[in-house]
Amino acid sequence: MQEYTISFDDKEYKARKGQTIAEALMENGITTFRRGxxxxxxxxxxxxxxxxxxxxxxxxxxxxxxxxTLVKPGDAVQTQRDAECGVE
Ligand code: FES
Structure with a gap:
C-alpha cells in the first residue's frame, strides 16, 4: 500500500493511500481534531x-x-480552533 507523509500541527505522520484524514490521525494516536x-x-x-x-x-x-476527506501526499492538517475561525 502506498504511504504518504502528512502533517498535523506541524509534526509529520505517516498515512496510507485510501485513508481518510480521520483514519490517518487516529492511527497515529490523535483523537482531538478541533477545539470548540x-x-x-x-x-x-x-x-x-x-x-x-x-x-x-x-x-x-x-x-x-x-x-x-481522503488524505493526499503532503497534506498539512491543523487543529481547528473555532474561536479563531469565526465559528460561534
Ligand atoms: S465525525 Fe465527521 S462528520 Fe461526524
Missing amino acids: VDGSPHGVYCAMGACFQCRVVLNGKPNVRACS
Missing part, C-alpha cells in the same frame, strides 16, 4: 460526514470534515 469556542476537545463522532464534529483546517482551509 470554549476550548473543549472534539473529534470523530458519527464518522460518516453528518455531525461536523471532526472539522479540521486542511491546507489552510477551515471546516473540512476529517472523516469524509
Whole structure:
C-alpha cells in the first residue's frame, strides 16, 4: 500500500493511500481534531460526514470534515480552533 507523509500541527505522520484524514490521525494516536469556542476537545463522532464534529483546517482551509476527506501526499492538517475561525 502506498504511504504518504502528512502533517498535523506541524509534526509529520505517516498515512496510507485510501485513508481518510480521520483514519490517518487516529492511527497515529490523535483523537482531538478541533477545539470548540470554549476550548473543549472534539473529534470523530458519527464518522460518516453528518455531525461536523471532526472539522479540521486542511491546507489552510477551515471546516473540512476529517472523516469524509481522503488524505493526499503532503497534506498539512491543523487543529481547528473555532474561536479563531469565526465559528460561534
Ligand atoms: S465525525 Fe461526524 S462528520 Fe465527521
